[in-house]
Amino acid sequence: MTILQAQDLTVRFGGLVAVNGVSFGIEPKEIIGLIGPNGAGKTTLFSMMVGLQRPTAGSMHFDGQRIDGRRPHVIARQGMTKTFQNTALFPEMTLLDNVTTAGLLRHPLREARALAVDCLDRVGLKQFADIDVDDLTFPQRALGEVARALATQPRVLLLDEVMAALTPMEMDGVIQTLRELRDRDGLTLVVVEHHMRAIMRLSERLLVLNFGKLIADGSPAEVSQNEEVIKAYLGGDHAQHH
Ligand SMILES: Nc1ncnc2c1ncn2[C@@H]1O[C@H](COP(=O)(O)OP(=O)(O)OP(=O)(O)O)[C@@H](O)[C@H]1O
Ligand SMILES: [Mg+2]
Numbered sequence: 001m002t003i004l005q006a007q008d009l010t011v012r013f014g015g016l017v018a019v020n021g022v023s024f025g026i027e028p029k030e031i032i033g034l035i036g037p038n039g040a041g042k043t044t045l046f047s048m049m050v051g052l053q054r055p056t057a058g059s060m061h062f063d064g065q066r067i068d069g070r071r072p073h074v075i076a077r078q079g080m081t082k083t084f085q086n087t088a089l090f091p092e093m094t095l096l097d098n099v100t101t102a103g104l105l106r107h108p109l110r111e112a113r114a115l116a117v118d119c120l121d122r123v124g125l126k127q128f129a130d131i132d133v134d135d136l137t138f139p140q141r142a143l144g145e146v147a148r149a150l151a152t153q154p155r156v157l158l159l160d161e162v163m164a165a166l167t168p169m170e171m172d173g174v175i176q177t178l179r180e181l182r183d184r185d186g187l188t189l190v191v192v193e194h195h196m197r198a199i200m201r202l203s204e205r206l207l208v209l210n211f212g213k214l215i216a217d218g219s220p221a222e223v224s225q226n227e228e229v230i231k232a233y234l235g236g237d238h239a240q241h242h
Contacts, residue, residue, distance in 0.1 A: 020212035033203030082158035
């Protein structure tokens with residue numbers, strides 16, 4: 001059964017078509033990589049999926065219910081949430097307080113706090129609960145972002161470049177944790193990441209955006225052979241990948 005169905009999704013910003021007629025279906029427990037050059041529309045697509053951006057055209061169904069145009073907290077309560085590109089945890093709060101804030105979506109404070117401890121445990125950060133985010137390492141912050149998202153108790157989790165600041169070895173640790181969240185907790189994951197080695201290792205399927213259009217949808221092996229994808233990545237029209 002399909003958990004997410006996007007149909008002809010389009011987002012315009014004035015004359016710019018940031019997402020252009022994108023359609024895809026996602027099955028429960030898939031791990032999907034969403035890739036594409038800078039400015040391809042990945043973050044805009046995520047924002048649309050979680051209700052932060054209204055589509056100009058098209059529709060989005062989650063669990064068979066139409067959700068496009070619904071408010072972010074409504075979609076979060078239904079069970080889909082995203083992390084924010086370049087928006088870190090609050091640096092001068094403890095890790096536990098950061099994660100607890102997200103738990104308040106569904107629970108009063110006491111329960112939210114207990115849930116936050118559990119979420120930190122699930123990403124291996126329980127012993128760092130009382131540390132200020134400022135004093136955490138980059139991989140700990142990345143996992144902290146994941147824990148904060150988990151505290152909204154999602155079934156579908158959209159991760160927007162949470163591994164951007166990490167070394168390949170640090171990424172391997174985060175990838176392992178993300179796999180466990182799928183295998184053990186049954187989460188469906190959609191992951192945006194520019195680091196090709198990481199995305200190829202983690203994803204079972206790749207969606208490729210270029211100038212707002214979905215140009216490929218297939219296994220990592222298929223997509224890496226796709227001529228349009230190769231051209232999109234080698235073409236000179238884009239800024240450097242970060
Ligand atoms: N709120 C906005 N208003 C106007 N234009 C926007 C807005 N948000 C994004 N854009 C434009 O839409 C296009 C897609 O941007 P988006 O951030 O979705 O790309 P991206 O694939 O996430 O890129 P990156 O890999 O650099 O994060 C870009 O041309 C961007 O400048
Ligand atoms: Mg982006």
